[in-house]
Amino acid sequence: MKEKYIPIAVNGGIGFGSWLKPKQLMVLGEYLEDDQEVELTTLQQLIIKIPETQLEEAKQRFDEVGLHYYKVGNFVKSLRTCNFCKGEEEEGMPVAKELNKRIAGQEVPFTLRPAYTGCPVGCGESLVNDIGVMKKKDLYQLYIGGQAKGYNAHVGKLFADDLEPEDLYSLVDRILEIYREKGRKREKFSKFVNRYGMEKIKEEL
Numbered sequence: 001m002k003e004k005y006i007p008i009a010v011n012g013g014i015g016f017g018s019w020l021k022p023k024q025l026m027v028l029g030e031y032l033e034d035d036q037e038v039e040l041t042t043l044q045q046l047i048i049k050i051p052e053t054q055l056e057e058a059k060q061r062f063d064e065v066g067l068h069y070y071k072v073g074n075f076v077k078s079l080r081t082c083n084f085c086k087g088e089e090e091e092g093m094p095v096a097k098e099l100n101k102r103i104a105g106q107e108v109p110f111t112l113r114p115a116y117t118g119c120p121v122g123c124g125e126s127l128v129n130d131i132g133v134m135k136k137k138d139l140y141q142l143y144i145g146g147q148a149k150g151y152n153a154h155v156g157k158l159f160a161d162d163l164e165p166e167d168l169y170s171l172v173d174r175i176l177e178i179y180r181e182k183g184r185k186r187e188k189f190s191k192f193v194n195r196y197g198m199e200k201i202k203e204e205l
């Protein structure tokens, strides 16, 4: 019987920029055929296809070398981040990691791209992604509904300001729940925010 291949998105996790180490590339190579194409996405991920029978073993190997992996499809993508050029603590890297841990891989009506940026310079492009977080001094701003692509590309709207990390996590979680409950099948998050309305989302929190 023909082997089934499962696509997964892989990266080196959240850190100072997007890096892969040689040992991580070597482990990836163990599961790729010579002529297999590897897609490099704008979300700082490599999309690879692994034979289904080797998937669990591959995940273990990825864990060993610090590769992070995510489902491909209608899920929350891994958090796109800036390069944290001013330092881990100052730019909130632990908050970005925790947020990513909580939301990446959650099922949603349509692929959702979250982004994080460690200061208002905005290198992580939070305002043109579905869910965008921007660190502002010691607190966090949350933007929703941004869209980077297409004729109707637009920036997201400020949904909440001056959030403590715990409030940020629970707010994003609740917004994702509302999107799951009220979003139409395959409705993009930015369209959902426009159709359903920011105020109605706020009422349901």
Ligand code: SF4
Pocket: 082, 083, 084, 085, 086, 091, 117, 118, 119, 120, 121, 122, 123, 124
């Ligand atoms: S957003 Fe700020 S902290 Fe992040 S890479 Fe850009 S300048 Fe540095």
